[in-house]
Amino acid sequence: MPIDVAQALAAEPRSAGIAWGHKDVQLYHLGLGAGANPDRDTPATDPDELRYTLESRLHVLPSFATVAGAGSPGVISGLSMPGVDVNLAHVLHGGQTVTLHRPIPVAGEAVATARIAAVYDKGKAAVLVVRTEVADADGPLWTNDAQIFVRGEGGFGGERGPSARPEPPTGTPDRTVERPIRADQALLYRLSGDWNPLHADPEFAKLAGFDRPILHGLCTYGMTLKAVVDTVLGGDVTRVRSCATRFAGVVYPGETLRVRMWEEDGRVRVTVGAAERDDAPVLTDTVVEHT
Template identity: 85%
Template sequence: MPIDAAKALAAEPRSSEITWDHKDVQLYHLGIGAGARPDKDSPATDPDELRYTLESRLHVLPSFATVAGAGAPAVIRGLSLPGIEVDLARVLHGGQSLTVHRPLPVAGTATATGRIAAVYDKGKAAVLVMRTEVADADGPLWTNDSRIFVRGEGGWGGDRGPSLRLDAPTGEPDRTVERPLREDQALLYRLSGDWNPLHADPEFAKLAGFERPILHGLCTYGSTLKAVVDTLLDGDVTRVRSYATRFAGVVYPGETLRIRMWRRDGAVRVAVSAVERDDAPVLADTVVEHA
């Protein structure tokens, strides 16, 4: 079996130093759609977008934590750990959760420590939970959990793990917004460090079972958090405490995201779909907890 669960879980955590500055933050924000006109009636240069794109006003969207340091993303790093040997073409990013311990600085140096926190047997697939904890000289900054699905690697009789499915939100959403994506959105986003050819190479995408390159799930993840912050959190990124989602379907560059939001006590429930494909689900079981 290419995945040795016991070996993966027993492996020593790996630590590395990461650094970033305002240019990395700005590039990430542009990669998730910042600076674009949210609708045809918006000004060509929206002043509110400058907090994502202009260094003198810059704040950091917490989902930047998924790319900070410009190293290989957790989905790739997890495949190089002891006990893990799988084909990249059979790998899908199944879900992501982020806990923010302090507001992210515009520039910083920190230590990132990664390990396999869990290995689950889903029958037709294995699920790896790759945990990355990041701290600087002042203490913890954030914790990221990436759920990595490896198709065809389940069935050894292991623990299926907990269900992360939530009851669907009820009632009409408090807000619904649409966010168009650029045709070259994946090519721009990958400059923040995720070089998986699935998002750029048509031939590789076909090998993986897709008609053409798909958008990074973490790009949709970032775009969605930005919409929640801008729409329901008064544009204040420091209010975000945690953010979790399940990747329920693919997005193709050039499509439009429909983002529905329901206010809850201390949280926002979110559902995201692709407008051009009859509201095909994209993100599900999505919760932003906030101050």
């Protein structure tokens, strides 16, 4: 079998130096739609958008942690760890958690260390948990946990992994916003480092079972966190402590995200659906912890 669980878990972590600057942060934010205010009557020079796009006012959205130092150890590196040999066309991003230890600086140098933290057997698929820990000279910055589904690689008799899921939020959401996705957004977002052809190449997308390229799940993740920061946290990115989600469905460029938010003490629970497809679920089990 392509995944040797014992070898994958025993493999030495991979570390590499990473660096980023304001242009990397700006490109990432633009890939999330920053500057294209959903209110068509509001110009891109709206101060609320300039904090994501203008270097003299720049704040770093915490989800930047998923792309900082493009090409560093991370999800793609995890898929090439000893004991892991999988077909990229069978890979889907199942979930993501980013935990912030302190605010991300606009520019920095750090060391990213990635390892396979767990391998679960879901029957028809295997799930790899790729953990990436990032620290600079002042200490830990953030921890990324990516849950990667590999179709067709389950059934090896391993642990199924955690099964408990939070109850979905009930009642009327405290806030609902819509975020349009540009037709070219996946092409722009991939410049931040996710080069999976699933998001750009129609022929590859068909091999993976989709009729056309789909948007990166982490782009939807970042757009959702931005919506929460902008509407609930007053635009203050430093208030975010963590953001966890489960990818429940695909998004196609040109669609509209409908983001529903329920505010609780110290956290915001979120669901995201594709508005044009009767709110087909896109992100579930989404929780933003904050101060």
